[in-house]
Amino acid sequence: MKLHFTADWLRSHIEHDPDVDCDAGLPLRDAAPLERLMQERSRHQATAGQPSAASEHKTVVLFKLVHQLRRKDGLSIAQLAAKIRVDAAELEKVEKDPCYVPGPRTVHQLAEFIGVSARAVEQLTAASSAQNDNLTEAAHRFAASSDDLSKLSQAERRDLNDFVKVLASIDKKNG
Amino acid sequence: MKELVDRVFLLNRATGRFEDADLYHGLDSTNLAHIEGRWRPLFELRRREAKASLQTLAEVNAEDAHWEWGKKALAALNDPFLFDFFVLECGGSTQAILMTRKGGQDCFSRHPEHQRLPLIYVEFLATAPWNRPKLVAEPTYKGAGRALVGTAVSLSLEEEFGGRIGLHSLPGAEVFYRDAIGMTDLGADSEGVHKGLRYFELSSRDAATFLSVQH
Numbered sequence: 001m002k003l004h005f006t007a008d009w010l011r012s013h014i015e016h017d018p019d020v021d022c023d024a025g026l027p028l029r030d031a032a033p034l035e036r037l038m039q040e041r042s043r044h045q046a047t048a049g050q051p052s053a054a055s056e057h058k059t060v061v062l063f064k065l066v067h068q069l070r071r072k073d074g075l076s077i078a079q080l081a082a083k084i085r086v087d088a089a090e091l092e093k094v095e096k097d098p099c100y101v102p103g104p105r106t107v108h109q110l111a112e113f114i115g116v117s118a119r120a121v122e123q124l125t126a127a128s129s130a131q132n133d134n135l136t137e138a139a140h141r142f143a144a145s146s147d148d149l150s151k152l153s154q155a156e157r158r159d160l161n162d163f164v165k166v167l168a169s170i171d172k173k174n175g
Numbered sequence: 176m177k178e179l180v181d182r183v184f185l186l187n188r189a190t191g192r193f194e195d196a197d198l199y200h201g202l203d204s205t206n207l208a209h210i211e212g213r214w215r216p217l218f219e220l221r222r223r224e225a226k227a228s229l230q231t232l233a234e235v236n237a238e239d240a241h242w243e244w245g246k247k248a249l250a251a252l253n254d255p256f257l258f259d260f261f262v263l264e265c266g267g268s269t270q271a272i273l274m275t276r277k278g279g280q281d282c283f284s285r286h287p288e289h290q291r292l293p294l295i296y297v298e299f300l301a302t303a304p305w306n307r308p309k310l311v312a313e314p315t316y317k318g319a320g321r322a323l324v325g326t327a328v329s330l331s332l333e334e335e336f337g338g339r340i341g342l343h344s345l346p347g348a349e350v351f352y353r354d355a356i357g358m359t360d361l362g363a364d365s366e367g368v369h370k371g372l373r374y375f376e377l378s379s380r381d382a383a384t385f386l387s388v389q390h
Binding site: 004005007009013014015017018020022023024025026028029030031034038153154156 | 180181183184185186193198200202207208210211214215218236237238256258272274297298299300301302307308309310314317318319320321322324325326328329330332333334335338342343344345347348350351352354355369386389
């Protein structure tokens with residue numbers, strides 16, 4: 001992350017700021033709350049790759065992936081369906097129903113549109129039990145990165161591109 | 176796990192000189208050990224002294240942490256990547272910690288200039304007890320709040336939130352956020368987890384001013 005202030009700015013303000021307290025939010029008096037937070041964060045990361053916990057995240061990620069790709073290109077569901085030659089109703093289900101598992105042809109067409117292997121896209125559906133740690137971590141980061149804005153922000157585009165790169169790294173010969 | 180973001184500065188009040196401070200993204204067991212082994216004993220000492228001299232804990236900025244920490248832990252469990260930690264280390268110790276949230280609850284603007292737009296919410300900004308003017312007679316370092324608010328604004332810009340940040344000031348810090356930082360005081364919450372605390376927001380316009388004005 002890049003800081004948007006300079007050393008001179010910081011020095012001059014520190015010299016002129018009033019000599020007062022500046023604490024905000026939840027009081028932090030000992031390490032116990034932070035330890036709990038860190039433990040739960042680690043536990044979440046550790047269990048994310050297990051099939052029972054991961055399937056929900058995979059479907060959420062597939063939904064987000066399709067949604068973000070549409071936003072990136074400014075396409076409606078009908079337009080994207082026409083472009084990749086799949087049923088618009090099925091594409092709509094992919095976006096709106098986290099438990100929906102698209103058919104093999106839709107997976108293949110989506111993969112071709114994204115430029116990754118069908119196996120990679122298949123791993124984002126609830127039907128898949130295979131998802132490596134790298135993909136799981138990337139999927140979680142991607143799932144947490146987007147917001148419901150009408151136009152993709154630069155950060156969202158970067159997150160989308162990063163995630164597609166991870167997908168693209170999955171062996172295409174198995175697609 | 177943590178990684179260095181940049182080197183910044185804190186003013187040592189005793190020497191009148193600036194000292195290098197490392198700003199990290201994330202925190203590790205060393206920071207937790209500092210809080211438990213160095214922050215906590217000083218807080219406890221001052222709390223005992225305050226009680227003996229009939230001062231309230233709020234008067235010395237040493238209130239109890241409340242039960243809402245449990246809720247935050249649950250929220251972090253559900254959305255671990257929405258939360259960011261930043262720590263400031265200087266003089267071999269952890270001088271301040273910032274925890275931010277970039278999505279979900281509390282991350283929508285209340286500011287009349289751009290209501291409902293997304294922002295970075297400061298879950299907490301905590302400085303070491305020896306840096307607090309209300310808590311100790313001769314506080315050590317000055318500038319942690321300025322550096323960490325600048326960090327939160329930078330994160331907001333990186334996330335394309337226009338520099339917008341929001342936070343609930345603890346009693347006694349309102350003057351810092353209102354007068355020094357230039358945030359808008361949107362009043363005290365009448366309910367919820369921050370009931371009674373004043374909510375401050377830095378609008379996109381004020382964020383630009385915050386970063387551009389120099390003495």
